[in-house]
């Protein structure tokens with residue numbers, strides 16, 4: 001899986017540069033997608049989603065609690081990649097911090113805000129990726 005260009009972390013940059021040439025979005029200060037995010041005691045790997053698999057599922061990403069992996073479709077725009085990353089990290093916080101579907105709103109919000117603070121504190125590269133992607137595309 002390492003030799004296939006679709007699986008390369010440079011894939012995003014190549015696609016972003018091509019789109020920038022077509023003036024779809026800017027990539028002046030490109031920041032590479034982090035390879036992992038620490039959520040509570042776990043390192044959750046961030047890897048590219050095979051495009052075909054994402055299309056079949058009609059999703060841009062997924063969090064697998066079994067594999068402890070976040071997959072992201074790298075063929076979408078940087079802002080969509082960024083939003084998908086935030087969405088999948090939220091799923092990982094929900095799962096790893098043991099939020100239950102039957103929990104009440106105040107408990108869910110409390111656990112999610114604590115989880116997000118821990119993620120921001122322990123993952124400066126994630127914060128840098130989010131802020132630079134937003135700055136470059138606003």
Ligand SMILES: [Zn+2]
Nearest residue numbers: 062087088091
């Ligand atoms: Zn979801």
